Amino acid sequence: MAAGTFNLTGVYRVEQGATHTFTVTITNEDGSIYDLTGATAAAQIRETKASASASAYTCTINTTTGVITCTMANTITDDITFTSGFWDLELTETGGKVVRLLEGTVTVSLETTKAA
Numbered sequence: 001m002a003a004g005t006f007n008l009t010g011v012y013r014v015e016q017g018a019t020h021t022f023t024v025t026i027t028n029e030d031g032s033i034y035d036l037t038g039a040t041a042a043a044q045i046r047e048t049k050a051s052a053s054a055s056a057y058t059c060t061i062n063t064t065t066g067v068i069t070c071t072m073a074n075t076i077t078d079d080i081t082f083t084s085g086f087w088d089l090e091l092t093e094t095g096g097k098v099v100r101l102l103e104g105t106v107t108v109s110l111e112t113t114k115a116a
Helices: none
Strands: 008-015 020-025 040-046 058-062 067-072 084-092 098-109
Touching: 008 020, 040 058, 040 067, 067 084
Parallel strands: 008 098
Antiparallel strands: 020 067, 040 084, 058 067, 084 098
């Protein structure tokens, strides 16, 4: 499915204080790998869509496999204090076109065990 038409929703669970990673494979309608050469990806979660602060993922793109990997380090999830919010993943293609690939709600499971 081409990146320009790929838009799904989902509910994700993030554990406070733990590293959170998700991957997305982008393909054309015929199943071939979508050309992600020169593209960048960004993903964030916020308590509300209008919240000034966000927790950001570090996203990498493997142009050979069409896989976007987004990781939020435990040091970032540790600072999340809300229990529900919103997330999305956007792709910026060569030429500047921005496509929202995925979006949805997020549930944050607050941790009990804290680092000493």
